[in-house]
Amino acid sequence: MAASVMPPPVDNPRIFAWPRVRFTLIAAGIFGFLMGLHSTASMPLDIVRSIFVGFAVLMMFGFFEHFPRRMPRWLPRTVLRLVSIAIIIPISTGIVIALTGGATQHDFGMQLVGALLFAPWIAIGTILRQRDAFAREQALEFELVRSEFERRESDARLRLLQAQVEPHFLFNTLANVQALVDSGSPQASKVLSSLIAYLRAAVPRMHSKSATVENEVELVRAYLDLMQMRMPDRLKFAIHLEPAAARQQCPPMTLLTLVENAVRHGIDPGEAGGRIDVDIWIRDGRCVMRVTDTGVGFKGANHGLGTGLATLRERLKLAYGGEARLELTEVAPHGVCAEVSFPAPGPA
Amino acid sequence: MTIAATALIADDEPLLREALMRLLAAAWPELRIVAEARNGREAIDLFTAHRPDICFLDVQMPGKTGVEAAQHIGRGAHLVFVTAFDQYAVQAFAQGALDYLVKPVEPARLAETVQRLQERLRASTPALDTEALLEQLAKALRPASAAGGLRWVRASAGPTVHLIAVSDIDYLRAEEKYTQVAWHDDGGQPREAVIRTPLKELVAQLDATEFAQVHRSVVVRLGAISHITRGENETADIHLKRRPEVLPVSRSYLHLFRQM
Numbered sequence: 001m002a003a004s005v006m007p008p009p010v011d012n013p014r015i016f017a018w019p020r021v022r023f024t025l026i027a028a029g030i031f032g033f034l035m036g037l038h039s040t041a042s043m044p045l046d047i048v049r050s051i052f053v054g055f056a057v058l059m060m061f062g063f064f065e066h067f068p069r070r071m072p073r074w075l076p077r078t079v080l081r082l083v084s085i086a087i088i089i090p091i092s093t094g095i096v097i098a099l100t101g102g103a104t105q106h107d108f109g110m111q112l113v114g115a116l117l118f119a120p121w122i123a124i125g126t127i128l129r130q131r132d133a134f135a136r137e138q139a140l141e142f143e144l145v146r147s148e149f150e151r152r153e154s155d156a157r158l159r160l161l162q163a164q165v166e167p168h169f170l171f172n173t174l175a176n177v178q179a180l181v182d183s184g185s186p187q188a189s190k191v192l193s194s195l196i197a198y199l200r201a202a203v204p205r206m207h208s209k210s211a212t213v214e215n216e217v218e219l220v221r222a223y224l225d226l227m228q229m230r231m232p233d234r235l236k237f238a239i240h241l242e243p244a245a246a247r248q249q250c251p252p253m254t255l256l257t258l259v260e261n262a263v264r265h266g267i268d269p270g271e272a273g274g275r276i277d278v279d280i281w282i283r284d285g286r287c288v289m290r291v292t293d294t295g296v297g298f299k300g301a302n303h304g305l306g307t308g309l310a311t312l313r314e315r316l317k318l319a320y321g322g323e324a325r326l327e328l329t330e331v332a333p334h335g336v337c338a339e340v341s342f343p344a345p346g347p348a
Numbered sequence: 349m350t351i352a353a354t355a356l357i358a359d360d361e362p363l364l365r366e367a368l369m370r371l372l373a374a375a376w377p378e379l380r381i382v383a384e385a386r387n388g389r390e391a392i393d394l395f396t397a398h399r400p401d402i403c404f405l406d407v408q409m410p411g412k413t414g415v416e417a418a419q420h421i422g423r424g425a426h427l428v429f430v431t432a433f434d435q436y437a438v439q440a441f442a443q444g445a446l447d448y449l450v451k452p453v454e455p456a457r458l459a460e461t462v463q464r465l466q467e468r469l470r471a472s473t474p475a476l477d478t479e480a481l482l483e484q485l486a487k488a489l490r491p492a493s494a495a496g497g498l499r500w501v502r503a504s505a506g507p508t509v510h511l512i513a514v515s516d517i518d519y520l521r522a523e524e525k526y527t528q529v530a531w532h533d534d535g536g537q538p539r540e541a542v543i544r545t546p547l548k549e550l551v552a553q554l555d556a557t558e559f560a561q562v563h564r565s566v567v568v569r570l571g572a573i574s575h576i577t578r579g580e581n582e583t584a585d586i587h588l589k590r591r592p593e594v595l596p597v598s599r600s601y602l603h604l605f606r607q608m
Contacts, residue, residue, distance in 0.1 A: 171432040
């Protein structure tokens with residue numbers, strides 16, 4: 001199995017990141033050159049001293065970028081970083097002059113004042129630039145997340161659309177309707193009404209973002225009526241809708257997906273068929289939809305299982321974040337129980 | 349002039365069996381329907397019992413499909429397939445010169461089929477040899493379990509059997525007789541369950557871009573990994589995002605995590 005694992009993203013540059021080191025070398029070099037023009041020491045010595053001070057400043061600047069992890073409210077990190085720089089400049093200047101020796105009072109003063117005037121401005125500039133980049137990066141990331149969500153939502157809806165337009169179901173049902181009409185059965189008109197109710201409910205729903213539980217139940221009833229006409233000896237069903245749940249909003253086709261799944265993978269593949277129970281109720285501020293079938297169960301359902309359910313899961317996630325649940329369990333002796341639950345904010 | 353013959357009709361939907369019988373009664377009054385089957389298995393049994401001249405077989409039936417039943421019947425009868433809407437099957441029937449009807453059945457189309465069947469019966473033409481084509485069709489219609497990788501796994505936790513979405517799995521670990529699955533449910537709670545399928549078989553079905561085997565007995569979902577720490581002696585430990593467990597990476601799999 002080929003695999004690649006990304007290292008965790010680095011939020012902030014390391015203290016001695018190369019761009020910083022390079023910048024420090026250049027800035028300190030220029031500063032040392034200017035000093036060298038006026039000091040009594042030799043030019044290279046001035047440059048070396050400047051670089052030493054420059055690195056001391058860089059170290060402070062980088063160190064207080066991350067430390068302490070949490071800043072007290074009254075002390076902005078920027079202030080801490082500038083103060084630390086102001087403190088390190090005389091110290092590092094003193095150290096480097098003591099180390100290299102041969103410097104006059106004038107040299108020391110010039111180096112100190114110059115560095116104090118020079119370094120903080122560079123630091124402030126860097127901080128502002130960093131802040132800018134950070135804001136830009138965040139805006140970009142936010143935009144990325146948003147567009148990703150939009151893409152996933154439209155994908156999920158497209159898949160729903162494709163999954164629902166099922167010519168096999170439509171033509172088979174029409175063949176049944178024709179059979180009833182041809183034989184002059186009084187059932188014909190009733191079945192045709194169910195088909196019309198199903199189509200009317202199903203077609204515009206794929207485009208809408210929300211439906212009521214009551215609409216969903218009507219749709220499911222029409223669908224189950226049709227399926228029962230087609231396999232009268234193999235399908236039995238019952239629907240129980242708690243009145244309190246009727247006005248709840250839910251993503252369209254939620255219940256139908258569960259029921260279609262039960263028919264397609266539970267009842268239809270089995271010679272003996274089975275029974276489907278649909279129960280909807282409110283419990284602890286959540287709307288629960290449960291579809292139980294006594295069909296062939298998971299064993300027989302090894303094909304395509306999940307296409308509809310996977311899409312439903314995705315849609316529930318998009319609609320409710322992590323607040324919706326879809327759980328599938330096996331029923332003894334055979335069959336599947338599919339349960340969806342989501343927050344019920346009370347009747348709309 | 350028409351001739352007398354016997355036929356079997358197989359369809360799981362009773363209304364459609366009746367409809368076909370009614371249409372046949374009009375198109376071929378001398379044809380006697382000797383058996384009605386509700387599924388593929390019944391079709392085979394009833395064919396054996398009655399030996400009809402012609403079998404009308406619905407393609408999509410529970411248990412055995414019409415095509416599978418046809419494989420059993422072989423050249424023992426003239427076959428006519430009936431299907432609602434199955435682009436692939438219809439194409440194959442047409443190309444293989446098999447007789448087929450599309451539901452809802454049109455009388456004109458049925459009349460043509462009846463005429464062809466009568467000619468064959470009159471001339472005593474043996475039924476078409478369709479073994480190879482049927483084999484191919486049966487395979488195409490058979491549910492493909494491995495197609496598109498595994499999306500759900502069946503696992504039991506105590507008396508309950510869960511269907512777990514593959515994307516919810518954190519890792520799989522081979523135990524003595526079964527495979528342990530660690531996953532997060534929709535509420536974000538970490539949970540464990542066991543599958544009877546051996547890890548080796550599961551691995552073959554998992555998407556290789558999402559899962560990696562990191563140890564002889566451990567497969568981890570890459571998205572569940574928080575970070576990896578290098579250990580001594582060419583090993584490493586995997587730390588997970590939402591679980592405290594640490595998973596071992598053995599030497600032979602370490603190359604997966606080499607500097608990238």
